Each structure stands twice: as structure tokens, then as C-alpha cells.
Amino acid sequence: MHEVRIHGRGGQGAVMASGILAAALVGEGRHVMAIPAFGFERRGAPVVAFLRFDDREIRRVTNIYAPDTVIVIDPTVARSVDVFAGMKPGGTLVQSTKKAAADMVLPSHLARVALCDAVGIAMAIFKRPITNTIMLGAFARATGLVGIDSLVAALEATDFRDAGLKQNIEAVRRGFDETIITQLAAHAA
Amino acid sequence: MTRNAPDNLCPIAVNLSEMLTGDWRAMRPVVDRDRCVKCATCWLYCPVQCITEKPTWFDVNLATCKGCGICATECPHRAITMVEETED
């Protein structure tokens, strides 16, 4: 079982991203359970969504406390939230940022970071900082756990209120293409 | 509506109540046939609608008349008087 935690802010579509990722994984024959953390999703407030998937039936309908992967779709939310809380040793961080891995303070047990200037891509595509689908592309690139075609198929089945399908497909592809992976020394084996 | 409902399901009633209110009266309307011009005022205002039409006058169905006296009060021709009911 692989467990993912997505951090974002209200209005950025973190919960929607977990739903799209869930649909993509189901398309690949996986079992999936995606749960948003329950808060008042006010625009701008920190938001968390959980997703676990497996090749076997998933029975537990619970939050995630020890994620394998953390996706941070907002570059500044980590200032107010400990995005690494409970993270499993050897885990992966998929982060929206303009920084390079060398310039970041990262916990020592992290195995891999995948960084993507999602805001820059979003401004080019949407003229607004909507980073959720871009970061799904980044996740696909970083982990190889979901195929880009499956993500595109899931996007095609999604109702977008604020943006077009074509833009989102471009977003997920650019997220995939423009993500830079760094294996951290301690776990580089 | 393909079957009859058992009598322990939803409370319903299909048969009309047979209750009559004629025995409520203390006073009884009596129509003066000579004065009645069939203007139908009594019929119009009778709450139990117990006024019945006769060939040249309107009469009262005493099986249901409650004896309220509205007909006597409203009759523009003073053709109805209320009289005390007898005890037998």
C-alpha cells in the first residue's frame, strides 16, 4: 500500500487533485481510497487531502499519518504546516517551488525530492496560480506510480468549473516534463 | 392499487360517517310557509346546509339541524321562528 498526503490551500484544488489521481489509479486497476481532511475549506486556508492505493482491496477508511509521498501544491503552505509530519523514512517529497533542492531545508530521512515551478507553469497556462493538475504530473514523474496517460484519461472524466480540459491536460504534461528529481545522498543507493 | 390493504396498515376510512346532529337542538326553526318567498337566504347561511326546497317554501331537515338560529335571524321576511324543543 502506498500512502500520499497532499498539502495545499483552499481553492487550489488539492481535494480535486486527489480525486483525479484516484480515478487515474483506478483506471490502472488499482484499489484506491481518497479522503479529504475535514475542515472548513475557506479560500486560502491550509488544506490536506489523503490518498492510499494498493493492488489489494483497501478496507481502512481512515486518515493518513505516515505517508510514503507528500505532494505540496502550494509553495508557501509549508511555512504554516509541517508537511513532513509522520513521513515514512525513504519517502518522496513532490513540491511546488522555484527553488533548487540544494537551497531547501529537508529532513534527513527523505529519499527523493521532485521540484516543479508549478506556479510559473500555471501562470503561463491559466494566468492564475492553479497548480493542482501540474503537481499530479510532477507526482507521476517523481514516483512512476501512475502513468501520464491515465492522468489524462482521468482529467477527461472530470468536471472543471474554472478551467478547460485542454489547459489541464497541458498542465499535467508540463508538470511531468518540467519536474526535477533529486535523489538524496543518504538514500541514493 | 392492485390489492386490498390489510386493516393493520395505514389508518384510512372509505365509509362515510352516519352521525346526525339533529339531537343537538334546544330550539327548533319553524317556517311560516305564507311568509317564505324562497329567497334562499336561510339556505345560504345555514352552516349544516340542512335547508331543503319545497314547492312553495324552504323547509328544515330536522335530522341534522343543530338549532343555531342563524336562519331565523337572517331571514329577511321573518318567516322563521325558533321554538323550544319539546322534551319528548
Place this chain on the structure above:
Amino acid sequence: CPSGALEWGGAGSIYNRFGEMEDMFVPGLAGCQGCNSELIMRHVMRRVGRNSVLATPPGCIPGMGSVGYNGKTGTKVPVFHPLLTNTASMLAGIRRYYDKVGRKDIVVMALAGDGGTVDCGFHAVSGAAERGEKILYVCVDNEGYMNTGMQRSGATPYGSWTSTTPVGDKLKGKTQDAKNMPMIMVAHRAAYVATASTAYMEELYDKLDRAIEASFKGFSYLHIYSPCPTGWRVASNKVIEACRMSVESNFVTLWEYTPEAGLRFTRSPDRPIPVVDYARTIGKYRHLDADQLAHIQAKVDEQVALLKRLAGEVATAPAALAAAPARTST
């Protein structure tokens, strides 16, 4: 007239038109002697006829046996007790289903008391009116909860004695004015709103015609005043007289409204008798002092003035608009 000559007049003409129509209730209903609500029920349903579904929320109307008792019914059309609180909603559900299956000619209606209309059933009436549910809602207003022992409702007028607004050294009847439900229905822009009194039966029948017709287009509301001989302390034989005087004094005004035509009086409110002449005939007002009577008279005058403005505005507005020169803002 099937047999014998009838004197020509209001009563006779109604009898000619409706006398042959079926009374939709059983002969024996347990309304009090002289009950005006029973009179309203029988006339209204005589006009509505069999192709109808009738709601009678808890109160005197089912209390006198219209929905029946111990397994017998008092009504020839489908009839039911809604809750006191949900009459308009249940009717709306019935209407929507029948409309959906193409049975659009059924009159779906209520004969409801004032308590279930202006108090705890208000949300349902207001919601149904706002949504334009196609129902006929007849409010039989006897100014309080007469069935349960004459407690006050939101429709009870100022000064009125009721069992929960008693008269003593400290309190002398109700200290608030009645909620004006028909005007609230106007504010909902219901398809039809009218007030009526059994003292003016021809008019009541005319309004019923229009109300029934409107109920196939939207929310149709008919408010009929119904003096209660028992609860108001009025002699049974004087009930129609009480109806008449309530109108002659403008305590009750008779008017109708549609969104298209606006509000119009159906009986002129000019040259009324003083309200005190009406109040003196009603036992529940026996205790009123001069100040209380003056308050009631002032409220009656205020109400008539407001209605006149509404009636006048609507009558003159289209012409006034046409005549007015085009204006630009400065």
C-alpha cells in the same frame, strides 16, 4: 329553479347556480351550533367538487369530523390530516406528482385554520408561495386556536381575550396586533390573493372561481374570516351579523390581488361604521377600555390607508408611467 318561483336576489342566484351541486361533507359534522367554519367548508367544497384532494390540518375543521373518526370519513373527496405545520408542503408534493403524471386538472387544496397558517405552518405556506406551487390554500381565520380551547395565535387581534391572553388586573387581552397574512401573501406575489367574508357570499363564490383557476397557475390564497361563536362569545344566531359588521366597520377589508392587476377593493371601505360598534357585539372584546378601542380604530384606519395606497398606486401606475416625460438622471 327546478320547482316553484325564487325571489330574485343574491342568495337566490347562488342557490340557482350551486344549490344542485353536491355537499362534499357528510350531513353530520360536529361543528358548534352556528359554526361559520362549517359554513365555509360546505360552500367552498360545493364549488370545488369531487376532482380534488383536500388537506385539513389539525383544528376545528378536522376536529368536527371532516377526516372522520374511528374509521369513518366525513368527506366525499380524498381528505387527510396533514401535520399542523406542513399543510402547504404536503399539498405541493401531491400537486407536483400529479402534474408529473399528467393529471393536471385536480384541485389540490387546504382548508386550514389561522394557527397552522400564520404560526407554526408559516414556513410551509411561505415556501410554497415562494416556489409558486400550484395549490389552493384557503385559510379559515377564526383568530386563534379555537379547537384546543381558544388560545391566541398570530392572527388574534389586539385586545382580544383568549385563554392565553386573559383579562386581569395586569393584562387585558392580547397586547400585539394580528399578523396580516393576506398582505404577506401579496408580498410573495402569489398568483391570487383575496380576503372574503361569509356575509358577502356572492363575492366569496366569485373569488373562489378566480382562486380555483389561479391554483392551476400558481399559489392561490383565499383568506376567509370566520367568527367563532364559542371562542369569541357570540350568540350562535348572530354569527353572520358579526361577519357583516366586521366588514362594515373595516375591521375586515375585502379585496383581491393578482401580480398582473395589483390590488383592488371588492367592497368599498368608504363610510365605515365605528369599530366600537362591531367590538360591542363580540364577547371577547367586552373588557376593552377607551384606549384599547382607540388603538384598534387607529390600526383599522392605518390598514385601510395602506390598502388604499396599494390599490391606488397599482391602478394609476401604468397610466402615470405612460404620461410621465422621459427622465434622465442628473
Place this chain on the structure above:
Amino acid sequence: MSAPATLKATSRTMVIDGNEAAAWGAALSRPDVVAVYPITPQSSLVEYLAKFIAEGKMDAELMDVEGEHSVLSVLHGACLAGGRTYSATSAQGLAYMFEPYFRTPGLRLPMVVSLVTRDSVTPCCVWGGQQDAMTVKEVGWIQMYCETQQEICDSIPIAYKVAEHADVMLPVNVCHDGNYLSYGVARVDLPEQEVVDAFLGEKNVNWHACLDPERPMAVDPLTGGAGGIGPSTFVRYRKGQCAGMAAALDVIVAAHEDWGRRTGRYWSPLIEDYRMEDAEVALVTIGSMTGAAKDAVDDARLDGRKVGLVKIKTFRPFPAKVIAKALSKVKAVGVVDRAVNFGWNCGPVFQEVLAALYANPTRVPLISFIGGLAGADITPEHFGRAIADTVRVAAGETMSSPIWLNEFDQ
């Protein structure tokens, strides 16, 4: 029910949350009239219904009324006129709905209303819990609690089949946990419309009581008081309601079986036994908590403890006999509730299981666990603790109960 290792997605496969699964279950059941009013955590469910109707996916009359009291009231009217009806509510909405809610089973109206379960104020809280549903357990509605999104979708047509059965004619609440199921997303395979149509058969919801000018009758005439036939008449109808409830147990089993034959998904109708064959202690669970509890049972089994689990699907009518039988061989039982029974200072499911076990010759100790209030997560670790405590009770230790599983969560 267990799923195969990997599943191929089909054209009917959706990845949706429980509220959408419920809306699809409702849409597939073809109600004539749907009434909606929003309340957390049900709101998205009624939004889906409105959307389906707006898009023509569902041919129902949408009644967006002014509150839950009217939600159920318009459905009463529609049902008595002959319509199949659906709505959904939660917590405060259910409380506001109570007056017509209490009346529904008495009128024997076979409607289905989803309860998206939630803790009720006060303390002020909009998160999951089952206090709302448990508070109305005595009102005469059938209650079924779902474990997964797929089960929600499937249980709504099943609920109509049960509600409209001539021997039952009672309303059904299909309950699903607020938050975890309402917003949790998982794979749901929509049944084919033709399958649901064939399963439900011909609709006839007001053969017993109707408001129809073609068949005039009085619905719910006044029942007289003492000194006449009134009270005995009243007793006859009350007994009729109880008979409908009693009959529902077999109907629920048959409906689930029928559904399984048509769809391949055989949900446990009354209770589900999990690893109970040789179990020495058992947990009893209800709703979406069950999956984590099963994981905890597996962990305990790996540690050599003989633990099993009984999940309750149908809570009203209470399947007392099958529960007594399922728990007849264990040495202790731990019942996990997501609600509180105030009068007995324990969980409501605990209280019911306790009563059911009175029928067994051997008296076993029971312990009440209360968790998941206010949307709290009951994790496999929490269930691990519940198992450990139950094992200690089986070994003869006495323990004060209830044990509040999330009491010290931070």
C-alpha cells in the same frame, strides 16, 4: 465481501465519493419526486441530485424546499399520490424533520432517505458520528449502515425493494458515515439501469393509502380515546407496524440475495462475520469504521490472538437472533460505537448487543467502546487497543466501561 486483486475499469466504473454514490443509487432507482435541502455533510449529495435532474440524467421532480420539515412533508404528499420518493439529510436537518419523520412509518410510506450521519449539537460540531441516526432508532424506520461507497450505491435500490415489499411497507434510512464515506473517494461500479429496473419491478407505493380523486378516502382519520374502539384500533395499527418491522428481516436478506444474483455483489444483509470461526473474542462494529477494525483483527491474528469481528449492516429491525448466534461461542465482546446512549452511559449498539445476548445460555462479558465522535478517526491502532482490552476482559479482568477511544487523541 472481498474484491479480486485487480479490477479492470469498465464504462460503468466511477471514482466518486459516498455522497455521489448515494445520488447515483437514487437516480438508478428512478424516484418520481426528490426533495432537497442542504446540510453538512450531506450537501453535495443533494447538489448531485439537482445536477442529475438538470442534466436530464434523472427524470424526477426536483423540490428544493425551505427546510427539512418540508423535505419530508412534500415527500409524504408525493408518496400518497403514488410517487416513489427520495431525499437525504443529516443531524440538525434530521432533528428539524422529526415531526413528519415520526409519522412516516405510521403512514407506511415506503420511501428511502439517506442519512449522512453526523454528530449533533451541542457541543457544536459538523463532523461525522452516528448520534443523529442512533437518536431516531426507535421511530420505526428501517436503518441500514453502509461500509463502502459501492455499498451505498447498491443499498439504495435494495432499500426500495425492502421498503416497497407488501409485507414491509416501511421507510428506510440508508446510513453512511459523514466525512469518511460522504467525502471519501473510491471506485464504484454503477449497476446497469436495466438490472436495477428488473430488480425493483413494478412500482406501487400507495396501494394501501392514497390521496386520489379516483379512489377517495380519508387518510389518517382521528382515532378515538378511552371508552370506545379508539385505543384498540390504535393498538391494531401499532402492532401492524411491528409486524412490518419483523417481516423486514427476511425481506432484507432476500433483497440482498436477489441483488447479489443480478450484480455479483453479495453484501451481508443483516450482519457480516469476519474470522469468527474459531474466534475467542469479538469486536462488533457498524459502518465505515469496520475496514480499519478488520485490519486490526488481521494484525491481532498475526500475533496469535483469536479475534473475530461482527459488523452490523441492519440495525433496525435489530437482527438479535443472528447476532446472538454469531457471538455464542466467544468469551468476551467489545462493541465499538460512534454515538452515545446517554441513559445507559454506553454506546447504543452496545446496549442492543447486550440485550440480544441475553438469549444465549452462557453469559459473556461485554465492553463498550465509543470512538469516532466529531469526525474523529478510529484507526487500526485504536481498534488494536479495543482488541487488547477485550482480550483482558475475556481473561477475567474487569474494566470500567465505556472506554472513549479518542479521549486522549491530540
